[in-house]
Amino acid sequence: MTATKDRGPSPGGASPGKAPPRRLGRTAVRPGLHGASGGPRAVAGLLGIGALVVYMLYSWLQWTSFAIRSWDLGIFTQLAKDYAHFQAPIVSIKGQGFNLLGDHFHPILVLLGPVYRLFPSAFTLLVAQDLLFAASVAVIAHLAVKRLGGIPGACLGIAYALSWGLQSAVDAQFHEIAFAVPFLALSLCALLEEKWRQAWIWAALLVFVKEDLGLTVLVLGLAMAHRSRRPAGLWLAAWGVAWFVLATQVFLPALNHGSPWAYRSQLDLAGFLADPASLFQKDKVATVLLLAAITAGLALFSPLVLLVLPTLAWRFLGDLPYYWGQDWQYSAVLMPVVFCAALDALSRRKVLDSAKLRLLSGVALALVAVSLSGHFAFGRLLHPARDFSTAGNAAAYSALAAVPSGVSVETDISLMSYLVDRDEVYWVGNTNPAPDYVLMDVSGRAGTADTTTATEAEARFPGIRYVTVHADGHFQVARRVAK
Numbered sequence: 001m002t003a004t005k006d007r008g009p010s011p012g013g014a015s016p017g018k019a020p021p022r023r024l025g026r027t028a029v030r031p032g033l034h035g036a037s038g039g040p041r042a043v044a045g046l047l048g049i050g051a052l053v054v055y056m057l058y059s060w061l062q063w064t065s066f067a068i069r070s071w072d073l074g075i076f077t078q079l080a081k082d083y084a085h086f087q088a089p090i091v092s093i094k095g096q097g098f099n100l101l102g103d104h105f106h107p108i109l110v111l112l113g114p115v116y117r118l119f120p121s122a123f124t125l126l127v128a129q130d131l132l133f134a135a136s137v138a139v140i141a142h143l144a145v146k147r148l149g150g151i152p153g154a155c156l157g158i159a160y161a162l163s164w165g166l167q168s169a170v171d172a173q174f175h176e177i178a179f180a181v182p183f184l185a186l187s188l189c190a191l192l193e194e195k196w197r198q199a200w201i202w203a204a205l206l207v208f209v210k211e212d213l214g215l216t217v218l219v220l221g222l223a224m225a226h227r228s229r230r231p232a233g234l235w236l237a238a239w240g241v242a243w244f245v246l247a248t249q250v251f252l253p254a255l256n257h258g259s260p261w262a263y264r265s266q267l268d269l270a271g272f273l274a275d276p277a278s279l280f281q282k283d284k285v286a287t288v289l290l291l292a293a294i295t296a297g298l299a300l301f302s303p304l305v306l307l308v309l310p311t312l313a314w315r316f317l318g319d320l321p322y323y324w325g326q327d328w329q330y331s332a333v334l335m336p337v338v339f340c341a342a343l344d345a346l347s348r349r350k351v352l353d354s355a356k357l358r359l360l361s362g363v364a365l366a367l368v369a370v371s372l373s374g375h376f377a378f379g380r381l382l383h384p385a386r387d388f389s390t391a392g393n394a395a396a397y398s399a400l401a402a403v404p405s406g407v408s409v410e411t412d413i414s415l416m417s418y419l420v421d422r423d424e425v426y427w428v429g430n431t432n433p434a435p436d437y438v439l440m441d442v443s444g445r446a447g448t449a450d451t452t453t454a455t456e457a458e459a460r461f462p463g464i465r466y467v468t469v470h471a472d473g474h475f476q477v478a479r480r481v482a483k
Helices: 039-064 072-084 107-118 122-148 150-161 164-172 177-192 196-208 213-228 232-255 269-274 276-280 282-293 303-317 334-346 355-373 377-382 393-401 452-460
Strands: 022-024 027-029 408-411 424-427 437-441 466-471 475-480
Touching (some): 039 122, 039 377, 072 107, 072 122, 150 334, 164 377, 177 303, 282 303, 282 334, 282 355, 437 452, 452 466, 452 475
Parallel strands (some): 408 424, 408 437
Antiparallel strands (some): 022 027
């Protein structure tokens, strides 16, 4: 990488005794918009802490009400547990002997190991993700206040903190993109401040979060090359492409028992070519419209918005409908992009010359985010007793108490994340070795006998006998009988 200065040259022509305006690309940004020194940092810190409180409150309510969204939290907890003990991430929930580095390329998750070693709980991963998201809030809010002034900058920070993509990711619980969100925020904010070296480094780390982000790095590198007029951006673009190819063609197949990249088959390019109108399916259109709406359309006036294209491409070309919509974690990486694009648009001279327009734009962003929150995950915070009911907690605790520590357990997703810290856990949908215990949620199965789980386990593992050790109408636990 060619060595470059962090800041571009200041324009000439400043009057005596006055500092020259700072540059942002080809536009000048006037200083003094944020008041006293230290103001942006204080506001950003407060917004980051406020966001962390909201995120952790939501995660805590989920955790204490046993509101587990999927098997992913259990999967990543097993990964963290292995890394904490300096072992390869062999995740039995995905299958016996399955190396999770062969599923997605996320070596950055090795950083979870020391944290999990200190706090060995699946809840630790939720806290880690909340902290990473909150850090990105502070980063974006800091630059927003510096560029736009106290109130409009704070409003943009609030809008970002409450953006539906981050809400959905907090609701979906831990995923590797938790690291991508702050890396993108740091890189894009550094790019907007023409701190090219910092922007390069933070962007370069994205390739170690997930394989598809190499394509996002490609676009980010091209944007940097265009703005800086320096070759470092082109080197960044090449870095992104190189790691995308290495991850998908070399590392993932090698670590997945020699199989091809597992998610390639989900990209239905032939289907798209046969029916291009499929891009305009309802969920896809809604996602695009909501991406524009959360910045009141301002992101569309910055070329940085093009960074959403790689992520939207693989999602919309995928044949799985849950890729297309607004749920789960898939849109979290788009939130720093669209809000930094909006900040870029607001930081141009014609907008900055109007303090009233900056204020109105900031307030509009915050109002849109707050109004949308009622339709996404954080709307549940308004009715915690209803949406995070603890009515079934006693049954969950009883079922967990029926399974001792240090055994192997086959289970569904219901209590999976509460078992992984102490036991070897398998998912019931895979072909597994016969476990010591089987724990199942039978609450949705009418007329289930107390011996159903034991009987079904014996059918899956012929020649092995299981007996019921716990049954209460909600959960059943069966124990393997020694020969």
